[in-house]
Amino acid sequence: MDVQLSFEDASAPVNxxxxxxxxxxxxxxxxxxxxxxxxxxxxxxxxxxAELAAIGADLCTSLADARAAVNIAAGLPMEDIDPASGQEYSKRIYLGLRKSWQRSYDRTISRSIGWNLDELRQVAEKARQDFIAKRPGLDDGEPWIKG
Structure with missing residues (x-):
């Protein structure tokens, strides 16, 4: 059975x-x-x-709508979905990203290889700023890298 899907279908209640x-x-x-x-x-x-830009934009919009539909079908609340990209921007994702950046920093220090630590801090702060631009209410003021 092949189910056709529209964004409106994804917004309908699932019983x-x-x-x-x-x-x-x-x-x-x-x-x-x-x-x-x-x-x-x-x-x-x-x-x-111009034609290529229009086709590419249409495909990207369709992809964002489909991503949103996947997140809705998975039970994610609408407020945790970025309407422009369809990506999840929840507290769980925020905390997971912060933990991942701290692990990268800790690994870099323990191995004394890899990223320049100042550069790593700057990239992590940029990632944090990008995330909180989408969901400012999730920012708890904690830097993503401590140290």
Whole structure:
């Protein structure tokens, strides 16, 4: 059974676990399909730059909508989804990113190789600023790298 998916479908209430799973599978198939179209478009694009820009923008918008549908079908609250990209911007993601940056910093110190520590701090702060620009309420004022 191939389920067609629109963003409106993803916003509709899901009454059963089977409906949720079917919607999630359909949304995942849509993301894969659009991703494949984007790769094909990138590899074989021809036409005027305005035409190419319009096609690329349309595919990117479709991909963002499909990502949002996957997140909705997975049970993510709408306020945790960035409408422009369809990506998850939840407290869980915020804390996970902060922990990941701190691990990178700790590894760099313990091995004395890899990133320049000042550069690592700057990149982590930029990533933090980008995240809180989307979800300012999640910022607890803690730097992503301590040390």
């Amino acid at each position: 059963t676990e089977d409906q949720r799973k079917a919607l999630l599978r359909a949304a995942q198939r849509r993301v894969r399909s659009i991703g494949e179209k984007l790769l094909t478009f990138r590899d074989s694009a021809s036409g005027s730059s």
